Every structure is written in structure tokens, then in C-alpha cells.
Amino acid sequence: MREIVIGGAQMGPIQKADSRAAVVGRMIALLDQAKDAGCDLVVFPELALTTFFPRWYMADQAEVDRWFETQMPNADTQPLFDRARAHDIAISFGFAEKTPEGRYFNTSILTDRTGNIVGKYRKVHLPGHSEFDTERAFQHLEKRYFEPGDLGFPVWHNMDAVMGMCICNDRRWPEVYRVMGLQGVELIMLGYNTPSVNSQMGSEGLEQRLYHSDLSMTSGAYQNSAWVVGVAKAGDEDGHPLMGGSIIVDPNGFVVARAQTEGDELITHACDMDLCNFGKTTIFDFARHRRVEHYTRITSQTGVEVPD
């Protein structure tokens, strides 16, 4: 048994006017809860430090820049790293990253139990659009404010397990789980900010959107025999609702913990990494069963090509 007690630290809404310091205070409160619950590792949402700013169209780059971090940790987040180290808890969270070269990414990091950053991921599948869209009920400008991640889907050895990360819309793409699965991933962590309403189909409904979120993560877990932890930023941000539905999924694709609210809420589960072994050595023993000669379109072709 290789047990890791994992906390999914769902966060309620962050308003535009909220300071980083206030947000970090809430994250530290969740860390304290996690310590009391015996957690070894705590996963926070995508863009955990700020409101989900890609919903706002900003023409002025200086206005954009204020949502980005130029180093990590920094003065605002150092207290979070310090508390994690004090609690002997590894953490993962997302933030908007501006590099020294002036590049912009939607990023998440993973630490060990001493607060050292051991992994960094930059979101590959940016949803939405890059210019103001008059057809949508609201904007989703991730393709404007970020460039697609340039680090691929690496995995890291941490806490005697193989861990990987992805972010939000990445979770809907089976390629993401598979690339990590091919590296033996045992735990996939992800955060998300998912609007409760489809900006292009208002009638879709929250229930369907939660189902799609679950479906993406449960199938990714099952088909790669890995734990998946998906953590929402939820609730009403300046009039724009984000869905909750944070879950922990076991390597059989079953949801073993689920958030009940749209606020700051910790969900936990004692996750045995050895539960990954059965699937990885039987039905999903890739070496015995995969037939890559028939998968060529997946990497040779980006869009749809309908044969004649």
C-alpha cells in the first residue's frame, strides 16, 4: 500500500476587487483544515490567486499584466508555501505566469512536502477565442491572454508516486491522460474555472456541464488506471457563475469524494497508489494491447479530414 491522503481544496468565488493577500489567507485556512484532516497533499484550483479574468475583455496590456505573477513564490504567496512546509503538506495550485521573456501562460505548480517546487505545467488546451466575440453571452478570452503551454505533459516522482498535472479544459481531451499514462502516471491533478453556463448554448444547463466534467475525468482515470483529482473555483464572481463539482476519482473511474457546495470546501480521500497496478497490468497493459500503427492520424493531423 502506498497511501497518500489527498485534499481537494475547492475555492469559492474571487471577486475582481479581492487582493492576493486575502485569497492566500483563504488558501491557508484550507491548508489548516487539510492538516487537521491528515492530508499529505492538497490540490487548489486553476488561477487560484485571482478571479477568472479571461471573462473580461481588456485592450490595455498593463491592465492584463496585473493578473499575472512574475515569480513564484512571491511576496503574496510566500505565506502559503511557508504554511505548507510547516504542515509537511505538498501542494499544487494554478496561477497566471508571465515569464522574464514576457511570455504568458496558464500555469500550475507542484511542490514536495518541504515547499520546494518540483513540477511546473503550462496549460496546453486553451478554450475560447482571442478577439471580442459579439455572439457569446460572455467572453472566454484564454486564447487572447495566454499562449499554449510549451512543456508538454511531463510527470514527476513525488511522495513515492508518479504525478502529473493538467488544467481545466485539458481534462476533456483523452490525449492528455494518455500521454501521462504512457509515462506511468498514478495521480493526475487539475484545477478548473468552468462557467456554469455555456456561452454559446445557454440552454445546455448546469447538470449537463457537471456530467461532462465528471465523464472526462472518470474516463481518463479508468482508461489510464490513475487517480484523478479535479478541483474547481466555484460560485459567483462579479455576476458570472462558475460551477463546483470538485471530485476525487479512483483508478477504476469511480468518484470517491465530491464537493457539495460552491464555496471554499475541502474534500479528502486516502488514495492508495497501488490501486493503479491491476489495470496497468491487465486490461490496460499498453505494451501488450496498444496498436500504434493504427493511431497515426492522432499525431499527423490536427483537424478533421473527412475522406471522400
Place this chain on the structure above:
Amino acid sequence: MREIVIGGAQMGPIQKADSRAAVVGRMIALLDQAKDAGCDLVVFPELALTTFFPRWYMADQAEVDRWFETQMPNADTQPLFDRARAHDIAISFGFAEKTPEGRYFNTSILTDRTGNIVGKYRKVHLPGHSEFDTERAFQHLEKRYFEPGDLGFPVWHNMDAVMGMCICNDRRWPEVYRVMGLQGVELIMLGYNTPSVNSQMGSEGLEQRLYHSDLSMTSGAYQNSAWVVGVAKAGDEDGHPLMGGSIIVDPNGFVVARAQTEGDELITHACDMDLCNFGKTTIFDFARHRRVEHYTRITSQTGVEVPD
């Protein structure tokens, strides 16, 4: 609207002693039911003409050969093709194929509404093993009796839709749906013979096995914005139970029809191919969102390679 009324013709058990003619008689009865129900297309299971013989270890090739068809249609199946043509119904079913060159495949075919075969698929992902396995509760010798399919995952234009096929264990592999999705598939048909018991983990239970079957098909449908029709051969074949659970899944990943029995049973749904359009042009618009530069492991690597 491009509506196709689809019938999923689940079949109950076929015993070793049952003749092809008797089985075809049952298939024709299901076709007649489908005609009464207004069906345009009927999908039958994998290896629809015989018992699921890969559960039996056979050392004698002549004994193996009697489960295979050397042409299609043939004398036993011609009445099925004739009835389908008379009813103006396209059909798909699976059978064991021996080629003139003496090659063995687990195959399915698709006809148009006049009984002409317009598509052929050979199962790529063969589960199980090739030699007698003393560790298993029962045998699953697909890797012994078949070679992996050599046709890839083609799609066909049929009935004003883009259609593809896969078979049984193929449905658990997201690569299968994606390769067809990249060809614009709108309807994926598959049959299966899935034991109700995991031969390597008896405690797994039928409920979990049905969930995994559903999960594979619902996620494949959603992530590729396509209809999926999965049809079981079910029930007790000479003391070996096969699960039912035949379903029709819409392009949002919702189950819209489900078999209730483990016997011969027709499920139907009026499937509008135009329901595929929304997903294919928004969240799963592959050309805009896929990032193939980060998927290289999927085709360059068969088995797991854990990084240092």
C-alpha cells in the same frame, strides 16, 4: 435534421450446439421487429453468428475453423441479407472471418439499405492471451484465434452520414474514437461479448463492468461529438455468463436507450446526425484546439516508459 432510426439488436446467448441457421432465424426475427419499429439501420453484436468461442481452448485448427466464415454473405447468412433488403434496412454485424489466404480476423461489416456490403472492419484491440492460462477462472483466447485487424479505423459515407465501426474491447481505447473522430465520424457502431465476470478478478462484479462499458462509450461519444451504438451478446452461453447493457449514446454522451434484459432485445432511437454539429464546431473543434506537438508519445511509443 438528418434522422436515422437505429435499432440495437441485442442477442441472448448462443450455445455451442446452436446452428448458424437457428441464429440467423433469431436475427431475422429481430429485423422484423425493427421494421415494425421504423428502423433504418440495425446493429447486431460481435461474433453474432456463433457462441463466443474464444473462451474455449482448442488445439486442433480444424475445430477452430468451424467457427469461421470463409465468405460473406454465405448460404447461412444470405436469408438475413435478403430480409434486410426487403425491409430497406441497413445492417451491421460481427463474425469470425477466415480469408482466402488463411488469415483469421474478428470482423464486422456494414451494409447499405439494399444489402450491399459497404464497409468492413477487423478488430484491432484483441484482449486476453494466446496460450492456455492456468491463472484465470476461464480462458479468453482472442490473441490465439485472431490476428489484430489490418484495416485501421476507416469511416464510410452511408445514409447521408459518416459511419465507423469498432468491436468489443476496442471501445475501451480512446484512440479508437479519436481516429474516427478525426475523419468526421457521426455514428460509431460496435458489438461486444463481454463476460459478466473478470477472469482475473472475480470480485469485480457485474455493476462495475457495466459501468466501465458505459463510461467507455459515453466518453467516446462526447469527446468526438458522435452517436455510439453498443450492442451485446448477453446471457449464459454453456455456463459462461455474458453481460448485456446494450446502449445508444447521443453526441453529448448521454444514454438515450438501454437494454433491460440479457436476451434477444431490440432497443431503438431516432438519431439526428445533425446533433453532432454543435460539439464538432465549438468545444471539440479539433482544428482550433488540438495540439498534436504534445501528443507524440501516443504514436511513437506502445508501452509505458516511466521517466527517471
